[in-house]
Amino acid sequence: MAMAALRREGRRFAPLVSSPNPINAIRSTLAPAEEQMGLGVRSISTQVVRNRMKSVRNIQKITKAMKMVAASKLRAIQVRAENSRGLWQPFTALLGDTPSVNVKKNVIVTISSDKGLCGGINSTSVKISRALHKINSGPDTECKYVILGEKGKAQLIRDSKKDIELIMTELQKNFLNYTQVSVLADDILKNVEFDALRIVFNKFQSVVSFLPTTATVLSPEIVERESEAGGKIGDLDSYEIEGGETKSEVLQNLAEFQFSCVMFNAVLENACSEQGARMSAMDSSSRNAGDMLDRLTLTYNRTRQASITTELIEIISGASALEG
């Protein structure tokens, strides 16, 4: 667009420059106004500014609409995310939260969004995942990634391609429900060997703030080992276990159920934070567009005013010259 405007401008100035008769330029001040506008001698073209204003106005309309959409989606998902918190709290009450556990096979499950334009939530969860990866990988331990969502994949695939075990995208195409998430959790449990799963997601706090969070799910063997060794989950031994043939079978079921529940909550929380972040990002960008529009309007009007004033002065002084 800018190029086209430049070309137009060039054409307008061309006859002036190539004019063989220099008197033309002097005479032009006395010539009728129409001819001058045609030549474009005095008035600065306001076309470019007008076009820019139009495009800014359109951008503002789009960002406003996106904010509205995000707000309505947020309201729907916020209730579900907050209700789903009840699903992991009993597990934490029973097993405690053990982010510092030291195991051989670590798997980091990074949850990110599929779509962009939602502020920094994907970068934060990727950053936390990288840090966790650094902490947990050593000479005798290994650390792998499982990535959910297009944006996390784009960021992590660049430098840690060899550590990525599994990538899943288009999570939010369908309505998020427990069945979908449990299928997903099942996929991860089947395809990835782990001693500890560390799920990284953004916990929803309010529309403008979210908290990068990790949830740790241990494999049944590690749970048993840790409970025998005492420490945070040492109380587990005092519990009687009902159902199932052996204790390890129940623990297996428990760990799998815990993983699907924690995942369900994590996915919902992240989706909720995404909408919140998108809403505030779109809000600030439409405000920004408004500011820009104000500045452009001011420049536009000032230029217009100036050209009108110049024209008036010229007409008046021309008339008085004729009289005198």
Place this chain on the structure above:
Amino acid sequence: MVIVPATTGQMGILPGHVPTIAELKPGLLSVHEGNDVKKYFISSGFAFVHSNSYADILAVEAVPLDRIDPAQVQKGLSEFTQKLNSASSDLDKAEAQIGVDVHSALNSALTG
């Protein structure tokens, strides 16, 4: 008191119960508060009883019993029984078996 459908049989939990982890099967969960009894049907899950007289019950789905339509239950039960009889592969059979189990549990919860 709550009565939960553990895989080993119905289990009543009163304050001061020994700490327990119990797997649940599809069945009737009843919550007794004084003379008030609230009944829910739950699909499956876990129950944790803590030593501080707190109990957590985790279920994927829980529905108040009066919101279940008995006619639908009967229909579903006969459908899955039929499927169980005609199932050929192990997977189909297992799926149909689960359907039959859930529906018969629902049925007995409704009639009992």
